[in-house]
Amino acid sequence: MTPDLALEVSGVRAGYDSYDVLMGVSLKVGINERVGLFGPNGHGKTTLLNAISGVIKPRVGNVRFMGDEIAGKSPQAVVDRGLIHVPQANLLFPQMEVMETLELAAFCKRAKPEKSANLDKVLQLFPRLKERRRQQCKTLSGGERQMLSIGVGLMCAPKMLMLDEPTLGLSPKLKDELAVAIGEISQTGIPLLLVEQDISFVLSLADRMYLVDHGEITREVSKGQDVDHEQIMQMYFGEEHA
Numbered sequence: 001m002t003p004d005l006a007l008e009v010s011g012v013r014a015g016y017d018s019y020d021v022l023m024g025v026s027l028k029v030g031i032n033e034r035v036g037l038f039g040p041n042g043h044g045k046t047t048l049l050n051a052i053s054g055v056i057k058p059r060v061g062n063v064r065f066m067g068d069e070i071a072g073k074s075p076q077a078v079v080d081r082g083l084i085h086v087p088q089a090n091l092l093f094p095q096m097e098v099m100e101t102l103e104l105a106a107f108c109k110r111a112k113p114e115k116s117a118n119l120d121k122v123l124q125l126f127p128r129l130k131e132r133r134r135q136q137c138k139t140l141s142g143g144e145r146q147m148l149s150i151g152v153g154l155m156c157a158p159k160m161l162m163l164d165e166p167t168l169g170l171s172p173k174l175k176d177e178l179a180v181a182i183g184e185i186s187q188t189g190i191p192l193l194l195v196e197q198d199i200s201f202v203l204s205l206a207d208r209m210y211l212v213d214h215g216e217i218t219r220e221v222s223k224g225q226d227v228d229h230e231q232i233m234q235m236y237f238g239e240e241h242a
């Protein structure tokens, strides 16, 4: 039986060393759903993605992916199940060329048979990567790196993608291009959890959005709900945005 939910996080507490960053977070992502996570710097969005993808282990709580409990599993075990985390930091190997990077990314057992089809999809989605196929990662622009990072995620044959601030440092034009590409990815039936600081970007893409504040989810906003951007910016980022 196909589960209704791709991801269900319940009461997760997690953090680093002796302190907690996440104070009991619960959220859901449905099959075919696009969900945003929005909130100020340092309030736990990346930590939440890390706790889901096995980079850190939740101290308390459950993480169910496609019906299976994955809390505390290794990052490799999570990737093997098809839950792919595209991190914010640029983790590409600087000396490696674009095409080598994409081919290497299809390393897991499940992704190998789909390598050639997925490579075609990535190059169709991001024609710029095709033009730069023999270029070393260290010489790519910020936008091209972001496209390659998402391409790496797609080469892993994802059943769900978690993207951490894909628009960081990008121009408005590139943001628009990326929004189209991310929209196309989700139309292929891949559910998305998208961490973003650009509220307009999240609202343009997501079916629902959670607001994260001090390691907790403090509000949920659905698409079409009347949202006062300025009020949210003021609540979460202070007076200068009012």
Ligand SMILES: Nc1ncnc2c1ncn2[C@@H]1O[C@H](COP(=O)(O)OP(=O)(O)OP(=O)(O)O)[C@@H](O)[C@H]1O
Binding pocket: 016, 017, 021, 039, 040, 041, 042, 043, 044, 045, 046, 047, 048, 088
């Ligand atoms: N590896 C780590 N070791 C110790 N503390 C960490 C580590 N990574 C993050 N933190 C701390 O955890 C808190 C939450 O950080 P996190 O990166 O999850 O926030 P964020 O909401 O994603 O912020 P941003 O939008 O700036 O990326 C911060 O206080 C941060 O300094």
